[in-house]
Amino acid sequence: MDFEFDEDQNMFRESIREFLEKEISPLVDEQEKKGPMTKEEAIAVFKKFKKVGIALDLESIKELAADPVTIGIMAEEMSRVWPSATAIIGLSFPAALISFASEEMMRRLLPKVKRNELIGCYAITEPEAGSDNRAMQTTAVLDGDEYVVNGSKTWISNGPIADLCMLVCNDENKERIFLLVDKEVSPFDTGELHKLGWRADPTGELFFDDCRVPKENNVMEMVGNFIADPDRLAELTGESDASKYMGIIGGMSPENIIFAFLRSGMALMSAGISQAALDDSIKYVKERAQFGRPIGKFQLIQEMLYNMTVLTESSRLLGYRALTLALSGSPKSRLASSLAKGHACDAAVKVTYDAIQIHGGNGLSDEYPLERYFRDARMLTIPDGTSEIQKLIVGRELLGKGFSAYV
Numbered sequence: 001m002d003f004e005f006d007e008d009q010n011m012f013r014e015s016i017r018e019f020l021e022k023e024i025s026p027l028v029d030e031q032e033k034k035g036p037m038t039k040e041e042a043i044a045v046f047k048k049f050k051k052v053g054i055a056l057d058l059e060s061i062k063e064l065a066a067d068p069v070t071i072g073i074m075a076e077e078m079s080r081v082w083p084s085a086t087a088i089i090g091l092s093f094p095a096a097l098i099s100f101a102s103e104e105m106m107r108r109l110l111p112k113v114k115r116n117e118l119i120g121c122y123a124i125t126e127p128e129a130g131s132d133n134r135a136m137q138t139t140a141v142l143d144g145d146e147y148v149v150n151g152s153k154t155w156i157s158n159g160p161i162a163d164l165c166m167l168v169c170n171d172e173n174k175e176r177i178f179l180l181v182d183k184e185v186s187p188f189d190t191g192e193l194h195k196l197g198w199r200a201d202p203t204g205e206l207f208f209d210d211c212r213v214p215k216e217n218n219v220m221e222m223v224g225n226f227i228a229d230p231d232r233l234a235e236l237t238g239e240s241d242a243s244k245y246m247g248i249i250g251g252m253s254p255e256n257i258i259f260a261f262l263r264s265g266m267a268l269m270s271a272g273i274s275q276a277a278l279d280d281s282i283k284y285v286k287e288r289a290q291f292g293r294p295i296g297k298f299q300l301i302q303e304m305l306y307n308m309t310v311l312t313e314s315s316r317l318l319g320y321r322a323l324t325l326a327l328s329g330s331p332k333s334r335l336a337s338s339l340a341k342g343h344a345c346d347a348a349v350k351v352t353y354d355a356i357q358i359h360g361g362n363g364l365s366d367e368y369p370l371e372r373y374f375r376d377a378r379m380l381t382i383p384d385g386t387s388e389i390q391k392l393i394v395g396r397e398l399l400g401k402g403f404s405a406y407v
Ligand SMILES: Cc1cc2nc3c(=O)[nH]c(=O)nc-3n(C[C@H](O)[C@H](O)[C@H](O)COP(=O)(O)OP(=O)(O)OC[C@H]3O[C@@H](n4cnc5c(N)ncnc54)[C@H](O)[C@@H]3O)c2cc1C
Pocket: 091, 121, 122, 123, 124, 125, 129, 130, 131, 132, 154, 155, 156, 157, 158, 195, 198, 203, 379, 382, 383, 384, 385, 386, 387, 388, 389, 392, 405, 406
């Protein structure tokens, strides 16, 4: 176990910090005040990230995933500067599946993925199925070579601008399936929602009304076919032995694998926001003077800095551990990612609250970024399972299925 970043990881952190300061930071205030990005604005941001190797084509993913710490650094550093961008890029992850798709879909969409121009979204939540996603009503009924999809989804990050949706729904046998819905081929309507934080990230509803999706877009079949074909596997991944990948998909349901990644990422996103609030606070307490001395000399201020630091550091450690377990396909990642997400997202709310307190009136002013840190942190405790749900998952993992509080 090594608690220091190595030379390569430090270099990556430095280079991404420099890039974010130069290319991304200047966009944040104006875009957050303006509200949800248009598709063109989102793609322009996404394309900037390509310059530092942050992209969703398989080559870039292979390079980034070679070291889980690199992905963690990316999530933390991006969120330290602009959580809305983390959400747009992170939730576009279904674009990575295009490499496993049909020839026709690959031909049309892979070039866009390679240029960081394809926006994705992941849709499971429905108006009546939030924490209890088993109550989901959206159906996909097979009709010849196509599924006919009916239903609606809500609170979908990137939903209003996505080209590609990874849709979770029930088939005619009431079995849960995952479909890649390509909006150009299978059009669906969307609506926009406005929210407290992550204001530049478009979030909204999706409406499927007899939407026809080719049968070959069933994700599990798509991935299964790919893994079963050693030549294609070797061509794309450099590894022809499918058993290596069975470790990643074995033992956990697809949504638990996805959630383990998303929750670990959310924990590190929280650590990034907390770090931004802590850094600004450390600077401010040295500069701001009251009662004839810098406020940093007051013990109650130092106590707040202590609390903020312990919450930020513990979030980071839990986040990196959860991400490492998720990438190795460990079944322990379910507990680890819920523990990390539950802790780090609640922690970020407390850290950003204290950061506002330390900044006094300035903390509440939109001339300073503190109020945005707080709004962005407040978003974290709801998506990908609320803090309450994370506690119940940890309880179930610790005590066993028979003790599940939500079955
Ligand atoms: C900014 C944002 C982005 C999102 N992005 C996506 C996305 O990209 N894709 C997607 O599919 N969804 C997304 N969601 C939806 C998100 O996953 C749901 O909002 C979340 O799962 C909670 O569901 P709900 O809002 O319906 O709340 P509810 O499930 O109605 O919960 C309401 C309250 O009841 C509590 N509660 C519920 N059940 C229990 C229980 N058994 N025990 C104790 N307390 C309980 C909850 O913790 C919460 O406090 C997003 C949400 C937000 C806010």
